[in-house]
Amino acid sequence: KAGVTQTPRYLIKTRGQQVTLSCSPISGHRSVSWYQQTPGQGLQFLFEYFSETQRNKGNFPGRFSGRQFSNSRSEMNVSTLELGDSALYLCASSLEGTGGDEQYFGPGTRLTVT
Amino acid sequence: DAKTTQPNSMESNEEEPVHLPCNHSTISGTDYIHWYRQLPSQGPEYVIHGLTSNVNNRMASLAIAEDRKSSTLILHRATLRDAAVYYCILYPPKIGTASKLTFGTGTRLQVTL
Numbered sequence: 001k002a003g004v005t006q007t008p009r010y011l012i013k014t015r016g017q018q019v020t021l022s023c024s025p026i027s028g029h030r031s032v033s034w035y036q037q038t039p040g041q042g043l044q045f046l047f048e049y050f051s052e053t054q055r056n057k058g059n060f061p062g063r064f065s066g067r068q069f070s071n072s073r074s075e076m077n078v079s080t081l082e083l084g085d086s087a088l089y090l091c092a093s094s095l096e097g098t099g100g101d102e103q104y105f106g107p108g109t110r111l112t113v114t
Numbered sequence: 115d116a117k118t119t120q121p122n123s124m125e126s127n128e129e130e131p132v133h134l135p136c137n138h139s140t141i142s143g144t145d146y147i148h149w150y151r152q153l154p155s156q157g158p159e160y161v162i163h164g165l166t167s168n169v170n171n172r173m174a175s176l177a178i179a180e181d182r183k184s185s186t187l188i189l190h191r192a193t194l195r196d197a198a199v200y201y202c203i204l205y206p207p208k209i210g211t212a213s214k215l216t217f218g219t220g221t222r223l224q225v226t227l
Binding site: 031033043044045050055090092097100103104106107 | 145146158160163201208217
């Protein structure tokens with residue numbers, strides 16, 4: 001079956017702009033989690049969505065938001081971009097979002113803020 | 115918040131077994147231990163996970179200490195394609211209930227001929 005897909009794969013934005021990233025989970029998976037990966041901070045949890053509801057949010061400012069649609073596809077939005085937002089943004093899907101589930105990651109969206 | 119500690123790097127010869135350690139002394143009784151690996155310019159790939167008992171799958175084996183404060187990922191015969199950064203991650207019973215998920219810096223595995 002098809003894996004997790006993320007679009008776009010690469011993005012270049014200017015400070016102050018906003019950006020929307022998209023994630024399509026594996027068919028049948030209802031949980032989608034988003035992560036930010038940078039060389040300095042490593043992998044950091046952003047938030048998790050399950051059945052269109054945000055169940056948990058990491059320690060990121062309110063400029064980072066997301067949503068999930070009825071087909072489990074998810075988007076994350078970053079407003080008022082800052083240089084420090086340059087990172088690889090990863091989404092992962094799993095069946096129910098439990099610790100016992102395997103998490104399947106997408107290839108990521110590489111965001112560069114200039 | 116539970117945290118994992120891994121060596122920064124390890125080396126192995128091809129076709130030899132590799133034991134990648136992970137310390138998680140503050141693990142809670144219900145946290146699952148997951149291992150993922152990441153190749154350059156790719157997203158992390160699931161390897162294996164477990165709760166209390168040792169686990170085996172086609173990719174690797176996971177040995178969990180009796181007190182659950184440490185675990186070891188075992189690659190039985192390393193190949194060049196196993197060269198990657200390996201992450202040991204603790205997941206709560208429900209991801210949505212965690213106040214914060216933390217990840218270690220991972221172990222960069224080098225495999226040589």
